[in-house]
Structures are given as C-alpha cells and as structure tokens.
Amino acid sequence: MLHEILFSLSGHPSPLLRSAASPGNETDNTLINSTAISPPERALLASLARLSDLHIHLQTAASHIAASHPSVICRAVAFAIDTLHLAGFRRKVVEVERTILKEDAALVGPYRIVPLTAVVAEFEGWGRRLEWLRRVVDVVDKETCTGAGVIDFLRGELLTGYGDVEELAESLVAVAEAAWVKQVAAWVLYGRVPGFGEGDFFVKRRKREDGDGEGNATEEYICEPGLLPGFVTPATAASMLFIGRSLNQIRTKSVEDYSLRGNDHLSTQLTRLAELRHPIDSAAFARTTADIRQFLSRTTLQRLLPLSKVLETLQLLRDFFLLGRGEFAMALTQQADEKIRSRWKRMENLAYEKREGLGNVTIKEGEVAAVLAKTWAAMGSMQGEHADEDEGLEVARELLRLTMAKSKASTPGTHSTEGGLTAIATTPFRNLLFSVPVVMTMQIPSPLDLFLSQADLETYTAINSYLLSLRRANIRLTDLWKITSLRRHHPAPPGPPYGSTRGGREKVHLFRQRHAARTRILRNAWATASAAIFFLGEMEGYLQTEVVAGLSDGFHRWLITGEDEQRHDDGTFKKTQTSTVSRSRYSDEILEDDIWLAGSTPSQPPSLSASEEQTHPHHDPQTLATAHRLYLRTLVHRLLLTQQSFTDELYELLVQIDHLVAVIRRLHSVWTAADLETDAGVVDAFVDLEREERDVQKEIRGVEGRVKQGIEGLVGELRRLEGLGGLQNGTEMGGLGEGVEDGEVLGMGGSGKYVTRRVGGINRLLMKLDFGSWFGREGRGGDGMDVDEEF
Template identity: 35%
Template sequence: MLHEVLLALSGHPSPLFGQHGDADNDLDILSPSEKSLLQSLGQLSHLHTKLRNHLDGIAASHRSIVGRAVATSIRQTHLARFQRKIIDVERRILTKDPSIVGAYNIVPLSTIVSDFGEWQRRMQLYWDIACFMRLDRECAAKDEQQECTGAALIDRLRVDTRTGYPDIEAVALELSKVAEAAWLRQLASWVLHGRLPTHGADDFFIRLEKSEDEPEKVVRNTVLLPSFVSKATASSMMFIGQSLRQLEHHVQQPGGRGTMTAETQALSREHSKHLARLDLPLDQVHLARAVSAIRQSLSQGVLQSLLPLSEINLLLSCMRRYFLVEDGDFALTLIAEAEKRVSAKQQGMGKLLQDHPAKALQSLSVKDSELGQCMAQTWKSLASRDDDEDDTVFAFARRRIVLAAPGSNNSRPSTSHSLSSNSAKVSAIEFGDLLFLTPTCLSLAIESPLNLIFSTRDMEIYSSINAYLIAIRRAHLRLSDLWRRTSARRDHPAPLNPRYSSTVSGRSQLAKTRSRHRERMAATRRTWATSSAAIFLLSETAAFLEGEIIRCSWDQFTSWVGQPPTSEQSDDSGIEADEEVSSSAAQRDPETIAAGHRAFLAALVYALLLTDVLYTKEVRALLGNIDQLVILFVRLLDLQHTLDQDDDAGLDTTHTAADERKAALDLDRARKKVDSDLKSVVNRLRQLDQERIGAARYSDLGSMETGGFEPWKGGGVDRLLMKLEFGRVRDEGYDLV
C-alpha cells in the first residue's frame, strides 16, 4: 500500500483514491483513522496531478512571458523538489531509516502524512497561483477573464511574500525573483534598444499603434505596470525607448549621422551594466536610480546633438508668439483676413441675413482650402514687415502653423507620454467657432525629434488657449469698430442749402430731420453704453490674461528651461542620480523639459480660467451675443442711413419705418442679452474669487510629474475683479454691470 501511496503522490493513478483524491470507501480493510490519513495524502496527490496538467498549458500558451516563466519555474523547480521528497521518503523506507520505520519494520501511515505535511500548504499556494494566472476549466465559466497580466502576477507574488508563513514567504520570494527577472528582460529590450519585447509584447506596458494614414504612435498602459514602478520611473522608461527610436529614425533619414549608430550601441552596452547591477526582487529606489542614470546618460550624449536647446527654444518661441498671442499683429491680421472672407460670404446671403441673422450665421461654412488661403494671406501680410526679414521664428512658424477644422491631423503623432491623467483638463466649451463662425483651430506640425517635448494633447491645449484669446480680441475689435461710425454717435444735421433752408418747408424739414436724429440717439444710448461696458470688460480681461498671466508664467518657464540642473537637484522621480552620472549637463534633458512643460500648461489653463466650465460657458455666450449685437447694430445704422438718403432725395424706398422699428427691437433684445451676459461673467468671477482661496488659488498639480518645475503663482481672480470693479455703471437707472 505504501508503494501505491508514493506512486499516487508522484502523479500516477491509484486504486486507493477516487477521482478527487478521496480515499476509496470500498477498501474495508482500512480503519476510519487510516482512511482519514489517506484522504489528506489523496488530496495532495490529486492537487499535484491537476497542477502539473494546468501548468503545462500555462507554460505553453499564456499570453504573458512573466506567467510562462513562473509556470515553468513551478513545474521544473518546485514540483521537482516534491518529486525528490517522494524519492527521499521511499529511500528512507527501503533503507529502514529509524526516523520513518518503526519496530517490526512497520511504517506508520501517520509518519508518511507528517513528512508531507509542509507540502500541503505549498501545493495549495502553487495551485492558487496557477489559477490566478489562468482559471481552471472548472472555474472558467464563472469569470470571463481567464488570464492575468504579468504586472498583476508580480504584484500578487509580492503580496504572498508577506503572509507570515516562513515556508510560503520563501516560495513566493523565489517565484517573485523569477517573475521580475522575466519582466526585467522585457524592459531591457525597450530601454537598451528601443524595441518591444519579441515575445509577450501585448503584456508590456508600452505599445506601438500603427495605421495606414499615420506613423506609429507610442502609448503607455499603466494597468500593465507593476506596482513597484513609480509614475516618474515609468515615464523615464518610456522616454528612453522613444529617444532610441527617434535616433534610429534619424539615422535612417537621408543625411543622417552614421556615427550615431556606433554611439548608440556603445551606450546600450554601458546602460546594460546599470540593469545588471539590480538585485532581485527589484527595489523601487534602486530601479529608479538605474533608469534615471540611463536616461541622463542618453540625454547628455547623443540626444544633445539630436535635439539641442536652440531647437527647443525655437519651438517655444513660436508657441509664445503665435499661439499665446504675443505678436499682436498676427492676431489682428488673422482676424482681419477672417472678417473679409466672412463678409464676402454674408454679402451673398442677402435677404436671409437681414431677416434672420442668427440662422444666416449658423449656415456659413468654410472649406479647408479657404482656411489655407486665409493663413497664406496672413503670412504674406506679416512678411511685409521690415522686422521679419531674418526672423527664424517667423520662418519656422510659417512652415508649420496651419489653420484647419478640428480633427484634421496635420502633424506627426507625438510620442510624448501625456496621459489624460497627467494632462490639464480644459473646458469643453468651444471658442474656435467664432473666428469663421464654424469650428476652426490653429495647430502646428510637431516633427521628430521635437515630439519628445510636445505631445498631441499639448498642441490641443495651445489651440484651445489661442481660440480663447483670439475670440476675446475679435469681440473687442468688432465693438471698437462701431465707434468709427462717427455720424451714428455725433450727428447734428445741417441745412441742405441756404436758399431752401430759409423757406418754411426747408425749416420744417430740417427740424424734422434733427428731431428724428435726437430720437435715434436717445433710442441707441443704452446700446452704446452696453457696448462701452463690454469693451471695458473685454479689454481689461485681455490685458489681465495676456499681460499678466501668460507673460509672467511664460517668463518663469523659459527661465527654468534655460537654467542647467544643479548638482543638488534631483531627477523627476525624486531620487538623486548616481554619482557616476554627470550633473554638470549643459541643458536639461528632454523628458524633464516635457514634464515641466506639462506642469506649466496645467497651471496656465487654470490661471486663464479655462478649466472652469461655468465661466467659459458665460464668456462664450457673451462673445456670441456680442456678435449678434454688432450685426444688428450695423444693420440698423445702415437701414437708417438708407432711409435718410432716400428721404433727402425724395425717392421712394423699399424700407419703411416699420422695418426700422423691427430692427431697433431686435437690437434692443440683443443688447439685453449682452447686459445679462456681462453680469453673469462678473458674477461668476466673484464666485471664483470666493472658491479659489487658500490652496485652491493655484492649480493643484497633485501627482503630476513636474520635472522639478515650480509654476508661477500669482494673478488671482481678485486682481481681475479689482480692475472690473469700477462702480455700478448706470444709464437712466439701468444697472449694466
């Protein structure tokens, strides 16, 4: 019987045990106590058999290389120890070892059970781990997800090392080393050569997305990251691989440096030493230091020649000048060109524009070719300036900045790892549909290797800021243009001619004309007052946003970019780099600049109030109603001018006084909407001033990677309110603001 027990424990079928390892009840020669002892051995035998079969499938076809490595280790190392234990027990029985063989050569069954007692808990642990990697067929119907990821398995094994049972902890620690060694080999393929793992790439936290129309795009999936890898370390890992791919792409281009390949290979050999020094299981601090050393070595070597600081500053200057509207001439020229094309389209709409201006504006559409012509004419007008002859920033922007409908991808997809969790959250309120009355956005083609600094999401944020600033400037300009109609504001009709004005009919006609003009001036006084209040709010808001928020924030960011990191400065992960990595770098590495740039953008959009949905909604409504107010005001003034000319000439006119009254009524309705919007904007600013107190006054970057950059802190909402609190402007008892 002992022979049958040992064979059963080795995984062979035995008549002693049933299908599930239970002692066979037909064996009447066994006492109840013996059956109970056999049952524990039978369960161990059954678990061993199931485990071997289950591990065979996992080792052969699991999607994770980490899972395959752990399954293979359990099968070939740990279960082999169990087999050796069986052989050792058999040897002791055959040699009549007194530790197991008693008097009269009797081998107590309880002694056999005691010898395998420690394996009961171990075998159950192996089975739990195997089922965690892939559910058994008996349990698969209960859960659709049948396979775990390598990261989840590593985290699970790390938890098992803290159970409190020494034997379980030792087994889990050994398996953790196997799992993390497999994961480290996958990581080495990426950080040393910029390639995804040959096997198990679907289980790696970095993925390459490719399509027919677009080049490859590098994305990161944090779900596939083990818990001991911090966000900063993961960012550095991704950046290293991206940089290596950029270098390979650069070498393959015509005119690429052939020597860069040899430099990269030499760096790979040097970087492999940092990974080889790591002890298993991996320590978060040591892993972060090794990755930081590799990143800084790469950045201070070939990357400085591929992406010098001058190229980065050129891109930043372009964004500041044209997207953040430092160049006022660019904004004015673009608005003027857009107004020309919108006016040309409106002239062809005739009756619809007069009767239903709102519908007419909504029906306008602009083609991409027209947008391209508008930008071309804008650049042509700006190029005529004397100060742009040798302007490298202007030439850079002219080649890359485009105006197109949203969704038109005019740039190479960025490989910068700006996840949604690490990006600024901008309000979804659209300002890009005000310039051409259909959605448009300004964008810039980010080419390699500049896409190591700028992500697609960063470009979207710049486009949103630009549309916001341009919309405010445009509304301000349109209202200011009303003041150019001097006759509409200060018009005292003079006599037609001395001979006619001396007659009774002439004096009567002159009095009638002057009376009509006085009535018109009185009727439009509120409109002028509302327009003046709107101009004041827009001008002060634009001055606050552009002259204080953007200027001060940008100055601090560019000053930080230009400063080389000091020897005491830590890297992104908050861990000081090894001494062997030179700290006297000529410039900050691209990943640090990219992280600081994301922090800068997050703080900027918060300070510009673009993160507040209610505020942006009120401002958008104000700008839209200002458009209608200007259109209706111009329409009324043109109608009155036509009526006056026809009346002076004694001609019949197609317009009547009823048309004038209807136009005046529509204008008054638009004025009231603007009045209401002005109040709503100011009230929302006051609410924000109450909400943004203490720590909420500035953007909370939270766990965002900042690269050591500290955003500018200033320009609270209270400063804008101080400029807008000019008292209650009243006209005939009507409170405007």
C-alpha cells in the first residue's frame, strides 16, 4: 500500500489509491476494504490522491502547452512548471521513499511501522502550491493567452500572503520576463522581429500605401500596445520601436553604404539587458532602453541621419507646407483657377450639342498632378536663369505630390506609443482649391522616417490646406482689382478729332453715364471685398508672421544651438545667443519684418559641414521626433485648427468669398456682352442680358450680406475664445499646456531640451480687426457706404 501511494504521487495513476480514497468505491481486495481502512485513514488517502491527480494533470497540461502553444513566453512558463516545480515535487517523493527505505526514525516507527500521518505531513504545503500552479496552467492553456498577459498575471500573483506561493510566482516571472527580454534583444540589438512567436511580439509588420499617388506598397513597423507587459511605459515602447526601425534602416542602407557596416558592436549592449533584475522595474527598463538608444545614436545614426539632412527636410516642410515661400501659394492658386476656368469653358462649348458633357467638369487625378507640374514651371520662370540654383525647389519637385483624397482622411489623433497629436477639426478646407478633396502630401524617404511619421505628415497636410485656403481667398479677391473695366472708364472716351465732334461728345457722355451707374451698383461690393481682404490679410499676418514663423524659428534655433529662449522672472522671454555659424547662416530678422518677402527669395536648404555639425548639440533622433511632435501640436493649437466652431465659420466665409468673386466676374461678363451688343452690334440670341444682369445684381446683394455676417461671426468667435482665456494662457481650454509646463509633461523640460515659444495671442489679433461701425449700421443702398470712410 505504501509503495502504491508513492508510485501514484510520482505521476503514475493508481486506481487502487483512488478507490481507497473514495468511500463509495470499495473493492473485493482483502487488503483494501471498508473494514481495513478507517475513515481518518481514508481522509488522509484522499489528500494524497488529490496531490496525485494535480501532479498528473499539471504534467500533461504543461507538456501540451510547451509543445503547441503559439506564444514562446507561454511555452517557457509551461516548461518551467514541468522541469522546475513538478520536478521538485517528484524529488520530494523520492526523498520520502529514500527516508523510508533507510528506516529513518523521522518516518519509520517501532516494528518498521510507517504512520500514514507522517507521510502526509511530509507533503504539507504542496497542495497549495500545486493548486496555484493549476491556476497558472488554466490561464496559459488558452490559445488567446499572450506573453504580455502571462507576465502581467504572474506579476499580479506576487502580491500574496503565502511565502511559498510568492517564491513560485517570482521564479515563473523571472522565466517569463527572461523569454520576453530575449525577444526584445533580437529587436533592439539587431532590428529583427523574432522568427518564432512573431504573432505574440509587440512589433508588427504592416503594408501601407505610399503617399506618392502611384500605389507603391511599402513595409512599415508598428507597435501593438496590447502585446506589451504592464511595466513598459508608452515612452519606452516608442524607444524600442524607434531602435528596431533604425537598425532595419541601417541593415538596408549598409548594402549600398559601406560606412554603415560593422554594427555588431551593438551586441555589447546585451549585457545591459542581462543585468536586469526580475521582476523588472519599469524605471530600470526605461533607463536601459534609453542607454541603448543613445549608444546607437552616438555610434551609427549620426552617419545615417545627419543634422543637415534634418534641417533640409524641415526647411522643405516650412517652405511648401507652411507656405513660407509665398510665390508657391500664389502660383498654385493661379494654376488651379486656370484649370477650373478652362474646364468650364470647354464644357460651355459642348453644352448645346452634348448636354451630358457637363458631367465631365470634375477634375481628375492626372489634371491635379499637371497643375502641380505647371506650378513648378511657373516658379522656375519667376527666378529666371537662377532657377537651377534653387536646391530646395528641386527637392520639393521630387518629393511633393498633389493628389486627390480617395477617401475621407483620418484626423491626426493621439498615438499612445509615440506621444500623439491633438485631433484637428474636420472642416474640409481641402475642398476649396479644386472643389474636390485635394491634398498636398510628400514621400518620406529613408531615413527621414526615423523622426518624421505618417501622422506628422497628415498634420502638415491639414495645416497646408488650411493656410492655402486663406491665401487663395485673398489672392482671388485682390485679382478683382486687376479687372480694369470694373474700376475705370472702359473703353476710353474717343480722342480728338472725333471726340470734339457732337457725336463724339455724345459717346463720351454715354460712357460716363454707364460707368457712373455701374460704379453705384458695385460700390457696396467693393466695400465688402475690401473688408474681406482686410480681415484675411490680418488673419494671414497673425498666423504666418506670429504663429508659424515664431514657432518655426524657435524649433530651428533649438536644433542648431540646443536652446531657444529663457524665461525672465516677469514671465517674458529673451533669445539666447547663437553661435557665429548659425547667426551668419540663418537670419531671423528678415522673417520678423516680412514673412512673404523672405519667402519670395530663393531659399537654399540649410547645410552644415562635418566640422560644423560637431560644434552643434547632437540630438537623438527619437528626441528630435518627440520635440517635432510637440512643435506640431503647439502649432496646431496656435493656428486655431482645434476649434471646430471657428474653422466651420471660417470655411463658410471662404465659400461665400468664392461666391462673391464668381458673381462679380459673372456681372463683368454680362456687362462686356452688353457693351458688345450696344457698341458693336454683336447680339447673342440665346441670352437675355437685361434679365441676367438683374438676377446677378440681386445675387450680389445677398452674397454681400452673407460675407459681412461671416466676418462679424468670426470676429465674435475670436472674442469668445479670448474670453475663455485658454488660447492666451497656453492651456487651450484644457487641451495643451504650452511652454515649460508642457515640456515637463513630455519629459523635455530642463537645460538643452526643447520648450515651445509662447507665441500668438488672440488679443493681439483682435486689436487689429477693428471694423468701426460697419457691423452696427444697416445697408443704405447703392451709394450709402463710403469706402474711404470705412476702410
């Protein structure tokens, strides 16, 4: 009987022990029957039978998990349960058997009697351990169980009141974390996703469509937060993702660039990971990851992503996405308007013969790309013989794309592993350039994607559509003054000798009456257009000169010198002294005077020699990416792009301004046709010019009122935002804390860290937007408003 008990405890099922432990299963065996085993002995045998069952179940389940589970970490935990803890239980069984065979007095009594209570006492505590191990196996045995889930479960089990269970949990935590660290080591030291257990790793490969409009699919790596253990912070996860992506870049580039080869020295950092103690402390793991990232940046990434390349890219984004080069916005607007007018003219010629041809007025993808190509040609012609010297224009020609948005673009939002960006208002400014969704995008070549992400590019695209729509409306309004016949006598009165005759004087009198009547008709329209130009000009001046230029200069200065501004005790700022190289190469005073004048000159991409780069502070690419996201987030807030109520009203005003420009141009074409009919006898039998003129004049009156209401509503909305105080104080209604406070939140405060400038302030804009009594008075008819008096 004793041998059968020990044999069963060692992992072999025994029907004899099980039947002896069960009171309802007596057998005919004379050794084991209801009279031979007393109830107390039966209870003792039941506890031993429970241990045997648990041992057999754990052994079977652990072997199955170790052989078939898709997670490497789960396999490691199951293997440790079998080879460490169940093996320890089997060693205990052998030790008890050895003690009995040696007739040790600790178990064997007089007459070689072995008390059953003494045998059961030897296994005291193992029941609790095996029950806990069964809980672990039940958790791990699920196919949906992940390595991160097992680690979090085991770390939670450390908080127990039993010392023996805590020791088991610590040993399994060490095994699980060691297996996870080995996977991490393959990624952060060699840039490789583990070949086995890839589905359980937090880094995933994903195919994405490039933004070049050509449908080229590329592979990128993303982080899956659900597969990360709880002790890994989002910032640490972003660092690990960055390190692995960088090593992938290095491995790809090393095929062509021999200077990037020989990165095996990164294996020396393996000791940093091996020195981690289990359970892993979150702060210690973050420091280790940061040290590996800094080591990689000092040894390799400085050659892969030099500062001059970063400055060149940021200058490109500043010039063309943020409209630092004013001629780009002007040329693009003119080419787009020309394309729209040419399409409508062609449709008008087909209208009478083929009415269904009007359905083809929609702009197509190829025409949008052709508009951008003509824009580059127009900008080159502006510079004349020096066009080939503009390197920034050549780089932009290669990387920038103007494409139609095939689907509704996702608003840039918060990414937990990469810092994130604040959600941008969904107002469709991208619809204004061609009346269809068109966006400016850019290819992100390697290795620029180390600090410039797709979410950053989407933010630049949204800002570009917003700023370009404002600039386009201003250009279209000012182009009305180029229509000479609307604001001057046209045609000119006949000169002598015919002008001195009676017929000549009558014609002069007729021309003067016609011009005076048309001037009275358009007087309010000119006043409204002047007010809109004034509003748009002040808005652009505020957004471009104070917000965009201020933040861009601050970020650029930080890249060059490592510092931007210092705070006085009274809360104001002063600029730090930059080096001689940065002062001579980069002049900020030009932008402070006239941002459009600075943008009109051919801007050369900033470049630094190797000796100059050594004198400048070296920024870790991930630190650079984090600072860049902080810069973009502040820029989005300061441009008011997070205020849906403001952007919606602004979009409606821009639509009404387009309508005003269209009806004024339509009225001009009607007057031109009427002059041809009156003066030259050219009659269009299909058009009633007098009726159409009355309809257009009536429509002009309505559009004038809507433009005025739109300007008044926007000024009121700005006053409301100023009253909330969020934008002015840097809190953005609880959205963004700017300045030092925001830098501290992101871990970027202190010496040498990027801190955004405190720029803008709606009160500064509102002081300029003073329309006098224009909003308070009612319209007084055709000649009731004096343009010079009001504006």
